[in-house]
Amino acid sequence: MAPKIVDREAKKEQIVHAAIGVFAEKGVANTKMIDIARAAAIGKGTIYEYFRSKEDIFAAAYNRMNREMEMKIGQILSGSEHPAVQLQMIFDLSLDYFGHDAVEFSAVMMDFWAEGIRRKSPEMMGVINLKEIYDQYREIIAGIVRNGQRQGLFIDVDPVSYASLAIGALDGMLLQMVMSAEIIDIARVKETFKRTMIQCLQKEKPNTINPEKKK
């Protein structure tokens, strides 16, 4: 009178995990349900016990990858006080997250990205809403900038424009890292990025804070 019980959440996680792996390897568009099933070592039909559709898995994978990033940023925001340092940490975080050895994740992120654009206008079933995520990130950065301006640390730039620029640069560089990893010197680009984006924001002396990690 009592059935087999499984930890449904754990199983979903198992499937999403497998899916991300396959996505990374073959690209979202080229991933078949059977691929995911095999990677998760379950039958194809079983997937449909936990997810309504391929789309559903896609969304779950996206949200999972995103939530991680959000948490880390939350930590940064609640931590250090100096706005320039906060910015630097966020840039570092983003750059590292992708630039790390997990280049394959970057590719997945790109897929999400492309999909997100494609679904911008149409109903988009509430599945992904990349736009919302971007608006949110932009607001985080803009908030830090405003904060810095209020403290008289930053020049009088439009915070939202600056945020757009910073986020855009982050993303665009990601693309190039993915594509031309062997050509561009990633560490160097990262340093240039931080230098440029943060120094240009500061009022007088760029050395008010030290943009270099002490070694």
Added chain:
Amino acid sequence: MAPKIVDREAKKEQIVHAAIGVFAEKGVANTKMIDIARAAAIGKGTIYEYFRSKEDIFAAAYNRMNREMEMKIGQILSGSEHPAVQLQMIFDLSLDYFGHDAVEFSAVMMDFWAEGIRRKSPEMMGVINLKEIYDQYREIIAGIVRNGQRQGLFIDVDPVSYASLAIGALDGMLLQMVMSAEIIDIARVKETFKRTMIQCLQKEKPNTINPEKKK
């Protein structure tokens, strides 16, 4: 003994033109051959008289859009002398090209982009090679920077890193324009972009040249 003659180049152009329109409207992945045929007001089979495959059309469309941009940049490079002005013109060009009323083109560009990434590792049949394009653009920007440095106008930043950053920022902002056009103030972002990316490069007074168009 001397049958019907058609301008094959013109017909190809007609098809590519139609294809770009459909790509813009529905996204490359969702475009069917029949859609292109209908848009070009020809039969589906006819397409195959001029293109080997869908892939082939895709590549042709990509190259067509790209060649335009290349030509314009060529003009810029051969024109004005001051490196900062050249940079500014290139940024303006890129930002306008997409930001203009032709937002739909941006979406197509994104599709190319996404596809380009997906095809980075595998053989990629020589069809698209986005990487090559990027390497090329990067080298153009880097060249201008080096030039400016040689003339003692620019600070001693790594030209290639700077170029990566600039191109990345350009692309990333494009994404945001496409996605959140109604939220971000595009003109303002553009201005911030130019200010930031060019001023940070200049040695002392940012006003050595006037980054504002005289009115």
Added chain:
DNA sequence: ATATTAATACCGACCAGTCGGTCAAAATAA
């Protein structure tokens, strides 16, 4: 203990729809 049983998890063959590409016939221009 252990056999029974009911509730659930799991599976993969199958289905129905889709779409890129082909080809034989029709249309067309010279």
Added chain:
DNA sequence: TTATTTTGACCGACTGGTCGGTATTAATAT
């Protein structure tokens, strides 16, 4: 008439999702 172009019906490969049946588990009865 004839060389060439155009065409859309057709083909076949592919794939997301379904469904009937099987396996597994744990509560219950003995």
